[in-house]
Amino acid sequence: MTVFSFFHAHRLHMVTWNVATADPPDDVTSLLHLNSQKSPDLYVIGLQEVYSGPLRFVSDIVFDDPWSHLFMSTLAPRKYVKMSSIRMQGLLLLFFSKLEHVPFIRDIQATYTRTGIFGYWGNKGGVSIHLSFYGHMLCFLNCHLTAHMKYATERVDEFEYIMDTQTFECEKAPRIADHRLVFWFGDLNFRIQDHGMHFVRTCINNQTYNLLWSKDQLIMMKKKEQILQEFEEGPLDFQPTYKFDLNSDTYDSSGKKRKPAWTDRILWRLRPKSSTPDEQGEDTVDAKQVKQLEEDEKYPLKIRQDSYTSNMEYGISDHKPVIGTFTLELRKIFEIPLVRLQAEGDWSADIDAMVHYTPLQPFPSSTWDWIGLYKVGFTSMTDYLTYTWVKDDEVAFSEEVIQVYVSKEEIPVRGGDCVLCYYSSVLRCIVGISEPFKVHESKVAIEEGLVPERINGLDKTVASEDPWN
Numbered sequence: 001m002t003v004f005s006f007f008h009a010h011r012l013h014m015v016t017w018n019v020a021t022a023d024p025p026d027d028v029t030s031l032l033h034l035n036s037q038k039s040p041d042l043y044v045i046g047l048q049e050v051y052s053g054p055l056r057f058v059s060d061i062v063f064d065d066p067w068s069h070l071f072m073s074t075l076a077p078r079k080y081v082k083m084s085s086i087r088m089q090g091l092l093l094l095f096f097s098k099l100e101h102v103p104f105i106r107d108i109q110a111t112y113t114r115t116g117i118f119g120y121w122g123n124k125g126g127v128s129i130h131l132s133f134y135g136h137m138l139c140f141l142n143c144h145l146t147a148h149m150k151y152a153t154e155r156v157d158e159f160e161y162i163m164d165t166q167t168f169e170c171e172k173a174p175r176i177a178d179h180r181l182v183f184w185f186g187d188l189n190f191r192i193q194d195h196g197m198h199f200v201r202t203c204i205n206n207q208t209y210n211l212l213w214s215k216d217q218l219i220m221m222k223k224k225e226q227i228l229q230e231f232e233e234g235p236l237d238f239q240p241t242y243k244f245d246l247n248s249d250t251y252d253s254s255g256k257k258r259k260p261a262w263t264d265r266i267l268w269r270l271r272p273k274s275s276t277p278d279e280q281g282e283d284t285v286d287a288k289q290v291k292q293l294e295e296d297e298k299y300p301l302k303i304r305q306d307s308y309t310s311n312m313e314y315g316i317s318d319h320k321p322v323i324g325t326f327t328l329e330l331r332k333i334f335e336i337p338l339v340r341l342q343a344e345g346d347w348s349a350d351i352d353a354m355v356h357y358t359p360l361q362p363f364p365s366s367t368w369d370w371i372g373l374y375k376v377g378f379t380s381m382t383d384y385l386t387y388t389w390v391k392d393d394e395v396a397f398s399e400e401v402i403q404v405y406v407s408k409e410e411i412p413v414r415g416g417d418c419v420l421c422y423y424s425s426v427l428r429c430i431v432g433i434s435e436p437f438k439v440h441e442s443k444v445a446i447e448e449g450l451v452p453e454r455i456n457g458l459d460k461t462v463a464s465e466d467p468w469n
Contacts, residue, residue, distance in 0.1 A: 017321035046142030135333020234308035339432030
């Protein structure tokens with residue numbers, strides 16, 4: 001019997017919002033529940049209809065788009081790191097983690113599927129992020145499906161196509177359905193059918209939302225579509241989130257007067273428990289199924305939805321954002337980082353420096369692995385000040401400690417509070433983080449009156465070979 005003390009609880013905050021090409025608001029405090037006493041461990045933010053005009057889209061490829069920049073600049077001071085993001089035209093998916101969890105989020109991959117205009121246009125479709133969280137395989141799928149009342153069946157077909165075609169380079173979870181836990185969310189565009197406008201608005205005004213549930217297309221389709229029956233959703237105890245007049249809480253007053261609907265949703269799916277050999281018969285159970293069953297029993301994962309609601313505060317779009325908060329209770333498959341890092345001695349741009357690192361477990365190292373120097377409060381894995389290739393700059397090696405040299409020319413002149421991070425190119429993630437340490441201001445630079453390039457309050461060394469290119 002599993003003892004409850006083996007479980008670790010992690011809070012997840014999810015947002016889905018069709019932003020209707022609007023620029024971001026000035027403040028996202030209520031959207032992210034930043035004043036909550038219990039801060040989330042993870043943030044997952046899925047947006048639809050992010051503005052993707054030609055000039056802006058090209059700019060967003062080179063620089064962070066305004067929405068990503070807003071969330072990164074808001075969460076970084078609170079010690080959240082953007083671990084992954086993916087953009088497909090108007091679809092944007094962002095995944096943030098508290099710094100303490102970063103070395104335990106591994107095998108990060110992202111992909112996309114177009115379903116708009118014969119599958120060639122990315123205005124509709126799905127973007128997803130796949131990762132291992134303390135050894136448990138998770139997948140987050142943000143979708144924007146076909147609009148209009150009459151296309152409910154087409155929406156299910158699009159979702160099934162996305163589920164079937166998205167794949168990952170991962171033995172444990174090569175397809176979305178193989179993941180231990182999947183979140184499906186976005187502007188799914190399901191409508192409320194049959195009921196007239198007067199009845200729908202009366203139910204909304206009276207907050208008798210339950211009278212509308214039986215005619216919600218997604219709830220209706222779940223009754224006959226096997227792929228949907230595996231997904232769970234909390235009760236729709238909030239008013240429909242579409243369609244509003246801009247900068248108001250008034251439903252569509254234009255000539256079209258579209259009927260309100262719960263187009264914006266968050267669902268989840270725990271992988272069904274594998275059948276035991278006795279249930280299936282010895283000849284029909286392969287080794288992978290047996291291993292999966294044993295792992296599921298030894299390392300349980302439970303999910304509880306703590307809240308599911310809309311946020312009526314924001315009026316920049318004709319959709320209101322939907323927020324879902326969850327608690328993941330799990331037994332960790334691994335609990336120690338793969339690498340321990342330490343800065344040796346004093347660091348400044350006046351002297352060459354040394355990094356000590358120790359592999360704590362075997363892992364697939366590569367000549368493309370690198371150690372980055374980051375400012376405390378860095379925004380993402382690409383937000384390094386400088387880096388050094390692990391194999392190229394290795395100066396000493398033993399079974400316990402490996403030393404890596406860092407040239408003084410690559411150390412920020414003005415210094416600051418920093419951390420070192422070991423990036424594994426094979427696992428596509430940071431596998432070790434040092435304790436914070438001080439990089440001292442360069443006395444030579446001060447004496448010579450040098451004015452370095454400044455990035456986020458620190459100098460940024462521009463390297464000739466960026467590890468992300």
